[in-house]
Amino acid sequence: MRTDVVFSASHAARRGVVVLSAACVALAAAPLLAAAQRSMPQRAAESRDAAALLTPADVAKITGLGGIHLVPRGSAAGAGGDLNFAQQDGTLVLMVNIGTAEQYRHARAQKEITVGGKSYPMPLFNADVPGIGDEAFNAPPGGPLTALYVRKGDRGLSFTTYYAGTGPDMKPILTQAELGQLARLAISRM
Secondary structure (H helix, E strand, O other), rough: OOOOOOHHHHHHHOOOOOOOOOOOHHHHHHHHHHHHEEEHHHHHHHHHHHHHHOOHHHHHHHHHHOEEEOOOOOOOOOOOOOEEEEEOOOOEEEEEEEEEEHHHHHHOOOOOOEOOEEEEEEOOOOOEOOOOOOOEEEEEOOOOOOOEEEEEEEOOOOOEEEOOOOOOHOOEEEHHHHHHHHHHHHHHHO
């Protein structure tokens, strides 16, 4: 199973960690592993449920980006979420993962990630974000904020944007304000 999470790779690179694109999975790992263990009909039903939380039209309206469409999990590098939104040219802009409150708590407490038996520093929690769900925080610490984690009841969600540009011109495609609006809309539909 291939799981690329762009925000983690960038964060790790700033900390001098050798990045293995398929290994930097943060909160995405738990829903992906759980999904792999569920039956195909169950995953198909969950995919339909996820799609009801946030649509391409929602993402386009909030972000002002055109040509937004859904990309199936695993169909493109970085498309590892329950919902993967891309622009018309295929550039991924948003990944949404839906999991449990326990997965949310794990992400909030994460300080490192272990890959191939070796541990690398990779804290996720940066700061609390009030007014979204029962609790929320943004990530990662020490760099551009590219993710928003939300807990509502027994569900945990992550909203992760990707980077545009290269080198010193690299910046998140979506802002934290846009991620917050998208999160509020999605949890209003739960």
